[in-house]
Amino acid sequence: MKSIFYLASASPRRHELLNQIGVAHEILHVPSPTGEDEPRYATESPLEYVQRTAQDKANRAQEWISQQSINVSQSGKQTIILTADTTVALGNLVLGKPKDVKHASDILQLLSGKTHTVYTAVVLSQSISETNRKWSQWQSLSATQVSFAEMTEQTIEEYIATGEPFGKAGAYGIQGHAAKFISRIEGSYSGVMGLPLFETTELMKRLVK
Numbered sequence: 295m296k297s298i299f300y301l302a303s304a305s306p307r308r309h310e311l312l313n314q315i316g317v318a319h320e321i322l323h324v325p326s327p328t329g330e331d332e333p334r335y336a337t338e339s340p341l342e343y344v345q346r347t348a349q350d351k352a353n354r355a356q357e358w359i360s361q362q363s364i365n366v367s368q369s370g371k372q373t374i375i376l377t378a379d380t381t382v383a384l385g386n387l388v389l390g391k392p393k394d395v396k397h398a399s400d401i402l403q404l405l406s407g408k409t410h411t412v413y414t415a416v417v418l419s420q421s422i423s424e425t426n427r428k429w430s431q432w433q434s435l436s437a438t439q440v441s442f443a444e445m446t447e448q449t450i451e452e453y454i455a456t457g458e459p460f461g462k463a464g465a466y467g468i469q470g471h472a473a474k475f476i477s478r479i480e481g482s483y484s485g486v487m488g489l490p491l492f493e494t495t496e497l498m499k500r501l502v503k
Contacts, residue, residue: 296372297372297373297374297420297501298320298372298373298374299317299318299319299320299374299376300319300320300321300322300355300359300373300374300375300376301319301320301321301322301376302322302324302351302352302354302355302375302376302377303321303351303376303377303378303488304321304323305378305488305489307467307469307487307488307489308378308488308489309321311484311487311488311489311491312376312489312494314491315491315494315495317498319376322355322358322359322375324351324354324355324358326351326354332347332350334388339386340381340383340386340387340388340411340413341383341413341435341437343381343388344379344380344381344413344414344415344435345415345433345435347379347381347415348377348378348379348415348416348417348433349415349417349433351377351378351379351417352375352377352417352419352431355375355377355419356375356419356429359373359375359421360427372420372421373420373421374418374419374420374421374501375418375419375420376416376417376418376419376494377416377417377419378414378415378416378417378488378489379414379415380412380413380414380463380485380486380488381412381413381414381463382410382411382412382463382464383410383411383412383413384404384405384408384410384411387404389401389404389405389410389463389464389465390463391460391461391462391463391465392459392460392465395454397465398454398459398460398465399450399451399454401459401464401465402445402450402453402454402459402465402466403445403450405442405445405464405465405466406442406443406444406445406450407442407443407444407445408441408442409439409440409441409442409478410439410440410442410464411437411438411439411440412437412438412440412463412464412481412485412486413435413436413437414435414436414438414482414485414486414488414489414490415433415434415435416433416434416435416436416489416490416493416494416497417431417432417433418431418432418433418434418494418497418498418500418501419431420501420502422502430502432497432500433497434490434493434494434496434497435493436481436482436485436490436493437481437485438479438480438481438482438483438485438486439478439479439480439481440468440476440478440479440486441476441477441478441479442475442476442477443475443476443477445475449475453466453471453472453475456470456471458470458471458472467487468483468486468487469487
């Protein structure tokens, strides 16, 4: 049976990464009730937080598909949904997307000269009923250590002026200007961008044909 593959994410980087590995897909826009950064529970570790938020996105996408009555018998296609969430953590501190220039500066000052962890959790859902109300689901996680060189106040100001920090967890994009501040990474480069391609490909091998 043919499949329709949805990326339930507004991230242009995830869209580009799926295109990079030749995965044909459509963008599924599912509104978040909490805005861009979901609140973190007091008892959650950064790892637990990123896994829960990716799962919450999957649950919302599945519910949205079910409510739209998109089903296999009508479309002749099986539904597959990919959701992901990326979290930048410095120890137990989760560094989300900056709200303004000062917030971006504060985040980058925290990262300067230190090594932090970027977690990206991925959830792949596949419909197993004609009404799209039952799903098989697989999850994966990448954890990458990213080391920043020391950054001066001027360097931080100049980087913020590019506009790149905004809309990105941790106030930076590894694929952009920030690459010149990153002295070392251990793990998945694409995971830091927002979608670990190796882990995602391994999940896709588990899909039922």
